[in-house]
Amino acid sequence: MEFYQVDPSLENYWRSIILFGRNVASYKFALAKSILELNKSQDDLVTLEQLAEPFSRHICEHLKHSPKQITSSSSKFIDACNQFNRGEIDSDKLIGLTVKLGFNNVIDAFHIVNNGEIDKRFFLDERKGAKGIRLTSNFFELAEGGQFDNFQQETEARWRLVEEAWRMGVSRSLIAVEYDDDLKTLFAPDKERRVNITSCRDSLNGYQKGHCFYCHGPISINSGSPLLADVDHFFPWVLKDDISNVNGVWNLVLACKDCNRGESGKFAKVPNLQLLERLHKRNEYFINSHLPLRETLIQQTGKSEQLRKSFLQTQYTLARQTAIHEWQPIIRGAITF
Structure with a gap:
């Protein structure tokens, strides 16, 4: 896309994900905000359990004012977030359900823009081996930039x-x-x-x-x-x-x-x-x-x-x-x- 090709900075690759990615659910936004928070961590490996807390928190906060967070008719993960908001399950239960249900598609889809993967990745999918994602040098370089x-x-x-x-x-x-x-x-x-x-x-x-x-x-x-x-x-x-x-x-x-x-x-x-x-x-x-x-x-x-x-x-x-x-x-x- 011309948006980042004319100025292929990490900032513009990141923005292309937020501005031009498909919007069939709000999970990409929640994942982006969670990753931005994790810049404070010294470890490049982020387990799904560590990621689950900010990810579910952002979804729960938005559900309070915007009940529609996904375009499909139902979602077990959204159901769990609504249960937490109503006080029917505690935070430990929500985190467990988020690890199980919340990341099924969004990790794979995060770097997809205009039906193709962008050239720069900000994390690697290591769910099979390390049960999490590994932040790349691109992300840490992005975090040091003036636009972060x-x-x-x-x-x-x-x-x-x-x-x-x-x-x-x-x-x-x-x-x-x-x-x-x-x-x-x-x-x-x-x-x-x-x-x-x-x-x-x-x-x-x-x-x-x-x-x-x-x-x-x-x-x-x-x-x-x-x-x-x-x-x-x-x-x-x-x-x-x-x-x-x-x-x-x-x-x-x-x-x-x-x-x-x-x-x-x-x-x-x-x-x-x-x-x-x-x-x-x-x-x-x-x-x-x-x-x-x-x-x-x-x-x-x-x-x-x-x-x-x-x-x-x-x-x-x-x-x-x-x-x-x-x-x-x-x-x-x-x-x-």
Whole structure:
């Protein structure tokens, strides 16, 4: 996939698993979050019993607010997690059942993206010999990188988006994700109420590979970081009367503070055509992902790639008619999308 081929870093291989893997169950997200926690361990071998505690904990936590964690009609493992949540079994019993039932498919499927295994593995399956998984040097190298602290939030955000698609239980063509500019969150309108899903920053960061959309400098989604990203409208908010659905996910990007509101920032200017092409490419990442951002982008911009390109070009033409000035950033990092 171009997502990691254009920049074959370990960070982007990891993100491809979270963003583009098949979503028939939430187990891949739970396994990813568990492995990220295990970075604190000094041993590369993780037994299934050690893995079972965080894995079942994450599933149980999500079941409390999202009862649908799998697309099949039944699961003995999910039944066990629900029994634990109701106080019908204790933690020791849950861990035993997790070892027996929880990892049957997810360990084999974890590295599969777009029907094939990615080139870099973060663990090896040693269930037959050592009754566990062995973390590879790729994982420990990943843990030392600057993007590692963002992965838990990115995984949680993706998990919440997929849960919302399952929860709605409607035709894919009806699924929509919208943006609250005040709260900086994504939500789903549901009849007469709205369901807040997750942080917009957490959801978008992985698709931008942890870099500012404009200058490609590093950004963070951690609230205390000096590199905390701004959520920016590619076509400025002041053009809301001219642009179609200016608050749509298609028009939202993460930007560093310098690009968004620094001395030479974008403000109400329109980004140049090269950046428009980059927006199209970033939006195609959404399209190649699974529920529900794919369906949202198709609704907002078109059913085919050609229609989506035409949509963006039309918005650009309308924007330039109102906002005369064009803007381009000072590049601060390698352009990877």
